[in-house]
Amino acid sequence: MHDALQNIDLIIYDLDGTLVDSAPDLALAVDEMLTAMNLSPVGLDRVRDWVGNGSRRLVERALQHVGAFGPQGPDSMQLDDALALFMQFYEQHMALHTRCYPGVIECLKAQRERGIYQALVTNKPSRFIDALLKAMGLEGFFSHTLGADALAQKKPDPAPLLHVAGLLDIAPERVLMIGDSRSDIEAARAAGCRCLAVTYGYNHGTPIAALGPDHLLDSLEELV
Template sequence: MHPILNDIRLVAFDLDGTLVDSVPDLAAAVDAALADLGMPPAGEPRVRDWVGNGSLKLMERSLRDVLGRDPDAALLARAHQGFLDHYGRDPSAHTRLYPGVQEALDALRDRGLPLALVTNKPSAFIAPILAAFNLQAHFGLCLGGDSLARKKPDPAPLRHVAAHFDVPPAACLMVGDSRHDIEAGRAAGFRTLAVPYGYNHGEPVRDSAPDGVVESLAELV
């Protein structure tokens, strides 16, 4: 067992960029929503740097890139709804688990550690993605970006998780790929662990000074 798990009684995971590479499906939905508005595609490389703050922010960044300015509220609302419609048709068509994820989740579950999922993705998309990889039974609680009034990097979702399982924050670990995960974990009093392969707006996640970094989640077990 990895030393960062010493005395840990609960592990919370981010989803996109940590457990799954969802950018191919996210980018396809972004480009389809832009096409509906007569706009050129953003493309997967750009979308990869825009993921992490929820779908509304993703579309805001996409429109800003196309327009060269901030979109007005009405246009953003139309684009966001288009994204939700396209993405909702099959949010896991081209999404893949990162290497080591299945092994890590299976081993942690088998050891009896409660697992939670805390993502900024709209909650409606969580269950279909987990079901596609047969992971729905691994998590005792799943929170999306719209589950509570605030989302990461605010610590509220992580504090909610700790309270739900009645585990002190100091005995909880937050695992993610971005500065938002590390900031939220630190502010909530969690130990923090980062993976460097995900989406962090083009910045090294090590710059956020997590308590630990693993190249693969398989290193946890």
């Protein structure tokens, strides 16, 4: 068994960039939103660097990039309208190009066989989680799933991690957070959990190793 799993009773996974490569469908929805607003599309490469802080922040970054906001900064009403468009388009094709990363299903099966609890904490809106998990063949592995709007706080705040650990009556030091971004590592550290980062995924163009996670893997298959 990998050292990262020693004395661990619960693994909390991030979703986008950790279990699934969802950037292609997120980028498609962003570009459809911009086109509907008579703005220029931005493409997949840029969206990959913007994913990870929730849908509202993704939409805000896209609008800022194309110069949709005036000198006074973001207009909340414009941002709300754009977010509604994005959510509508994303819901229509959230699993069109999204795929599980190699080794993900094998990892989830292995931890289930070991009797380790598994949960999902993501900054994706809750309304998308069940449908996406089902489309990816990931349903049934997690005792709890928490979306960005489940609590008042989201990652990098530690509250979602502590909430899930509390539901299972598991001490934070026996929890492993697995993610791909600064938000995941900061949430784990603030919660008193251990953290494992994957080298792929979305971390806004910064190598995840620079953040010094407890463990670093190129594939979750290494946990099988």
